[in-house]
């Protein structure tokens with residue numbers, strides 16, 4: 001391999017990395033903007049916002065994980081399945097759900 005080949009490979013890899021980084025930044029900016037426009041649907045705060053999947057059955061992936069390698073379009077589809085909840089309300093919802101499930105368990109047995 002010549003020096004030029006090595007340099008070409010190096011630049012190709014760098015272009016790829018930059019492309020990935022720019023896409024990640026665009027996706028992050030999109031999510032940030034979305035959250036600015038969508039405070040917690042339960043208590044109205046704009047702090048510590050999270051995405052809550054309304055129906056866990058259609059949940060594909062955590063939004064935070066999608067950011068690293070999905071397109072804005074994929075993120076948008078996933079966000080559409082979600083309500084915005086702050087960390088506190090999100091925890092409450094999951095605790096209530098868990099209680100419901102436990103109750104159902106005891107009534108069926």
Ligand SMILES: [Zn+2]
Nearest residue numbers: 040043086089
């Ligand atoms: Zn809240």
